[in-house]
Amino acid sequence: MAFEVITLTDAAADRVNAIVGNSGPDAKGIRVSIKKGGCAGMEYSVDLVREPDPKDDKVSRNGASVWIDPSAVLYLLGTEMDYEVTTLRSGFTFRNPNQRSACGCGESVELKAADLAELARQREGAGA
Template sequence: MIELTERAQDAVKSAISAAAQPVRGLRLMIEAGGCSGFKYTMGLADEPKPDETVIERGGIKVFVDNNSQEHLAGTTIDFVVALEGSGFTFNNPNAKSSCSCGKSFS
C-alpha cells in the first residue's frame, strides 16, 4: 500500500490544477538508475497505461506500474519545504539503503 501525506496530496493537487493539459492522476514508478540502483519517477498523467494499477489516495488517482508495486509496497510519500529546496520524499521500508538526495535506493 502506498500512502500520500496531506502535504504530498496538496502538492499533487496544486500541480494538477496548474497543468496546461488535462490530468487525471499521478504516475509513480521505479526505474533502474540513480546512484543506489533504483530511482523514483513521478509525473502527472492523463490516463493509466494497461500495465498499471490505479489506487486512490485523498482524491488523487495514483497510477503504479505492476513491476514497481513490490518495490513501493508500504512507501509513504511526503512533500517537504526546506532551505535546501522543496520536493517529494520517500519513506520506503523496502529500501536497504538510499543515496543522500533520497531520490534513489537499493
C-alpha cells in the same frame, strides 16, 4: 478496506492536486514508478498522468490520484509518499520499508522486493 500499495500524506495529496490543477484539463494525476539509475541502483520516478494505464494500481486521497506502475509494486508496498519543503529543496519523499540504502545525495536508492508473507502476517495481526 482494500490494501493500498502506498499511502499518501495530506501534503502529498495537496501537491498532486496542485500539479494537476496547473497542468491543464486533461491532467488526471501522477504516476510513480522505479527506474534503474544513480549510484545506488534505482530511482523513484514521478510523471504526470493524462491517460491512465488500466494495468496500474490507483491510490486516492483528498481528490488526488496516484497511479503505480505494476513493475514497481513489490518495491513500493508499505511506502508512505509525502511532500516536503525545506530551506534547500522541495519535492516528494518516500518512506519505504523496502529501502536498504541510499546514495549520499539522496537521488537514488537500493530497494528489495517486499516480503509478501510478512505483510500477510502483519495484516492478520492487525485484524485487517
